[in-house]
Amino acid sequence: DAGITQSPRHKVTETGTPVTLRCHQTENHRYMYWYRQDPGHGLRLIHYSYGVKDTDKGEVSDGYSVSRSKTEDFLLTLESATSSQTSVYFCAIRAPSNEQFFGPGTRLTVL
Amino acid sequence: EDKVVQSPLSLVVHEGDTVTLNCSYEVTNFRSLLWYKQEKKAPTFLFMLTSSGIEKKSGRLSSILDKKELFSILNITATQTGDSAIYLCAVEQETSGSRLTFGEGTQLTVNP
Numbered sequence: 001d002a003g004i005t006q007s008p009r010h011k012v013t014e015t016g017t018p019v020t021l022r023c024h025q026t027e028n029h030r031y032m033y034w035y036r037q038d039p040g041h042g043l044r045l046i047h048y049s050y051g052v053k054d055t056d057k058g059e060v061s062d063g064y065s066v067s068r069s070k071t072e073d074f075l076l077t078l079e080s081a082t083s084s085q086t087s088v089y090f091c092a093i094r095a096p097s098n099e100q101f102f103g104p105g106t107r108l109t110v111l
Numbered sequence: 112e113d114k115v116v117q118s119p120l121s122l123v124v125h126e127g128d129t130v131t132l133n134c135s136y137e138v139t140n141f142r143s144l145l146w147y148k149q150e151k152k153a154p155t156f157l158f159m160l161t162s163s164g165i166e167k168k169s170g171r172l173s174s175i176l177d178k179k180e181l182f183s184i185l186n187i188t189a190t191q192t193g194d195s196a197i198y199l200c201a202v203e204q205e206t207s208g209s210r211l212t213f214g215e216g217t218q219l220t221v222n223p
Contacts, residue, residue, distance in 0.1 A: 031208060042199065043154070043213040050208050058210065090153060098143060098203065100211060102153040 003027045004103035006091050012109045019078040021106050023091030025071075031094035032074040034058075034066060036087040037105075043090065049074055081110045113138040117200050117214035125222050128190050132217045134200030135182040142209065144176055144183050147199040149216070154199055157185070190221045 003026035013019050023032060034046040035058075045058030047066040055066050063085060065077045078085055091103040118133045136144065143161045147154035158167040160176035160183060167174050171190075176183045187194055197218050201211040 033208075033210075040215065042215040043201075043211075045210055045212075048208045048210065056208055094209060097159075098209065099145065099156050099159050100201075101156060102147075104153050 004091060004093055004101065006089075006103040006106050008106060009104065010107045012111065013081055014111050015082055016080050019081050019108065019110075021076045021089055021091075021108070023074045023076070023103055025074075025093050027093060027095075028071055029093040029095065030071075032068065033092040033094070033100065034064075034074065034076045035090045035092065035102075036060065036085075037090060038087050046076065046089075081108075083110050086110045113202075113204070113212050115200055115202050115212050115214040117198075117217050119217060120215060121218040121220070123220045123222065124190055126190060126192060128221075129186065129188045130190060130219065132185040132187075132198050132200075132219070133182060134184070134214055136200075136202045136212075137181060138202050138204055138212060140205040141178070141202060142205045143203045145201045145203065145211065146174055146183070146185050147201065149197040149199055150195075157198075187219075190219075192221050192223055195219060195221045 005024045007022045033048040035043045037043045044060045049055045049068040067075045089106045092100045114137045116135050145159045146157040158174045163178040171188045174185045197216040199216045200214040
């Protein structure tokens with residue numbers, strides 16, 4: 001257990017509504033990541049953070065924003081959800097030994 | 112464009128068989144290659160490989176990296192039904208944030 005929790009674990013929402021997913025870590029690691037996982041695509045990086053208020057884009061960042069105001073929390077926001085954002089979202093942290101460990105995931109359905 | 116390709120995409124074997132999963136990559140600024148196992152939940156870490164030719168081993172699982180030919184293999188001997196999972200390969204780059212690029216994964220099914 002890498003001390004990572006995600007909330008909510010499941011969410012169903014409607015197109016056009018804002019959605020925020022939360023990732024919380026208890027390990028005080030500097031690097032945190034948001035991925036989405038879709039059939040045929042594997043895991044793809046959305047955004048990552050390398051410290052409080054320090055974030056950068058991944059390969060599929062369009063339509064998503066992130067914030068990190070505390071070391072332990074990394075928020076992913078869909079400003080206006082679309083059906084193409086239906087996915088499973090994983091948060092990850094990077095340990096000092098460079099391995100990344102994943103949270104339990106959030107299954108998001110956009111109707 | 113950075114690319115990680117796994118093969119086969121799916122594999123069905125019988126308990127006791129030995130399997131070899133493949134991962135090839137083309138990325139800039141390679142740092143390490145990681146293997147994960149994913150059952151119906153989050154990926155769990157198996158191995159991290161940074162040097163060519165040095166085998167990492169954990170029980171019936173082992174893995175090796177070839178940095179010249181840009182590939183890695185994951186071997187599972189004496190497979191069990193509990194080995195059924197998606198096996199993910201990812202490559203870490205020496206970039207800001209140490210991002211991972213994942214392959215699509217290999218779906219392994221072990222039948223009794």
